[in-house]
Amino acid sequence: MSTSFPAFPPKDHDHCACLNTALGRAKARCNEQGIKWTALREQVFLEVATSHKPVSAYDLIDVLAKNGKRVAPVSIYRILDVLQSAGLVHRLESRNAFFACMADHGSAAHTITLVCEDCDRVIEAAAPDALHAIAAAAEAANFLMRHTVVEVSGLCADCAAREAPSC
Amino acid sequence: MSTSFPAFPPKDHDHCACLNTALGRAKARCNEQGIKWTALREQVFLEVATSHKPVSAYDLIDVLAKNGKRVAPVSIYRILDVLQSAGLVHRLESRNAFFACMADHGSAAHTITLVCEDCDRVIEAAAPDALHAIAAAAEAANFLMRHTVVEVSGLCADCAAREAPSC
DNA sequence: TTCTTTTACGTTATAACATTACATATTGTG
DNA sequence: CACAATATGTAATGTTATAACGTAAAAGAA
Numbered sequence: 572m573s574t575s576f577p578a579f580p581p582k583d584h585d586h587c588a589c590l591n592t593a594l595g596r597a598k599a600r601c602n603e604q605g606i607k608w609t610a611l612r613e614q615v616f617l618e619v620a621t622s623h624k625p626v627s628a629y630d631l632i633d634v635l636a637k638n639g640k641r642v643a644p645v646s647i648y649r650i651l652d653v654l655q656s657a658g659l660v661h662r663l664e665s666r667n668a669f670f671a672c673m674a675d676h677g678s679a680a681h682t683i684t685l686v687c688e689d690c691d692r693v694i695e696a697a698a699p700d701a702l703h704a705i706a707a708a709a710e711a712a713n714f715l716m717r718h719t720v721v722e723v724s725g726l727c728a729d730c731a732a733r734e735a736p737s738c
Numbered sequence: 739m740s741t742s743f744p745a746f747p748p749k750d751h752d753h754c755a756c757l758n759t760a761l762g763r764a765k766a767r768c769n770e771q772g773i774k775w776t777a778l779r780e781q782v783f784l785e786v787a788t789s790h791k792p793v794s795a796y797d798l799i800d801v802l803a804k805n806g807k808r809v810a811p812v813s814i815y816r817i818l819d820v821l822q823s824a825g826l827v828h829r830l831e832s833r834n835a836f837f838a839c840m841a842d843h844g845s846a847a848h849t850i851t852l853v854c855e856d857c858d859r860v861i862e863a864a865a866p867d868a869l870h871a872i873a874a875a876a877e878a879a880n881f882l883m884r885h886t887v888v889e890v891s892g893l894c895a896d897c898a899a900r901e902a903p904s905c
Numbered sequence: 906t907t908c909t910t911t912t913a914c915g916t917t918a919t920a921a922c923a924t925t926a927c928a929t930a931t932t933g934t935g
Numbered sequence: 936c937a938c939a940a941t942a943t944g945t946a947a948t949g950t951t952a953t954a955a956c957g958t959a960a961a962a963g964a965a
Binding site: 927 | 936937943945949950951952953955958
């Protein structure tokens with residue numbers, strides 16, 4: 572199976588290549604949108620993208636600090652705002668954390684977010700039917716939908732297998 | 739139109755009756771589940787339910803303080819946990835806030851949450867199709883779904899009408 | 906080029922949200 | 936009543952996010 576919105580990446584996938592692809596896409600996207608790609612933005616984006624797990628703003632501060640770059644919270648939040656508005660990073664509302672968008676979709680993409688409670692990995696899964704049904708329900712309630720958050724927590728296949736090894 | 743999951747309540751609805759119904763249901767629910775209905779829990783529940791808007795834990799502390807009852811954050815969070823586990827109060831992840839469940843459904847109810855960006859009112863809308871589609875997408879990704887958050891922000895009918903009066 | 910404007914980033918302080926660890930009080934049951 | 940279980944209090948602290956204002960660096964115009 573090979574779709575544009577894959578399942579959780581295998582643990583041994585080529586992370587370096589994966590990261591480079593994301594980086595290239597990110598630069599291109601910012602270029603299109605007239606958003607400057609600065610050194611600091613790149614560092615932040617790479618830190619977010621390096622982890623397939625959601626990271627908090629303060630996680631990022633810590634990591635950058637270890638790399639010798641001290642950044643204040645407000646700077647991180649500003650940069651995360653920029654990356655979010657470019658659609659390169661999404662916020663995981665249910666965890667007050669951020670993760671890199673690994674797919675090449677617009678901000679209005681019909682995807683939902685799946686988070687593994689065990690290993691914390693995050694993926695986006697295509698779910699146009701779900702988004703349409705949500706739109707229909709909103710419309711039925713006479714509600715003008717602007718932004719939708721769909722976050723599912725549970726177990727990824729790997730962790731589910733590990734938790735129930737007897738079967 | 740009259741469903742069990744109504745649209746936003748009219749601004750002039752009988753809030754007092756609405757509150758009493760919710761209160762009765764809350765007590766009954768706790769009784770069923772073997773959860774004690776204490777004076778403090780009642781106060782907290784009523785404060786949450788009195789507002790159709792999401793309230794933060796610290797909002798609740800402030801309101802209770804005005805009513806002469808000083809409560810520490812930890813107590814509020816504990817009580818909110820209890821009310822949430824009883825399905826009487828839900829957390830609005832996208833706002834770090836809480837709102838009372840006005841419908842008589844279990845915690846696994848097939849509802850989504852609609853929040854008006856303008857007036858901040860919250861309702862839950864039935865959306866079984868949406869939830870089923872989400873389940874299908876999760877399954878397709880080989881993901882064992884445990885908990886789902888669906889929060890839609892936008893404009894309720896009243897506010898949409900107010901924002902676009904020319905039409 | 907210099908001047909000007911805009912955008913990015915830094916500094917400091919503080920607000921807002923949430924939990925840990927431990928103590929006390931209240932309630933229900935034998 | 937004594938006891939156990941549950942609920943709440945107290946104090947401290949951890950975590951997440953923003954406001955207000957200053958400086959620097961980049962982009963565009965004269």
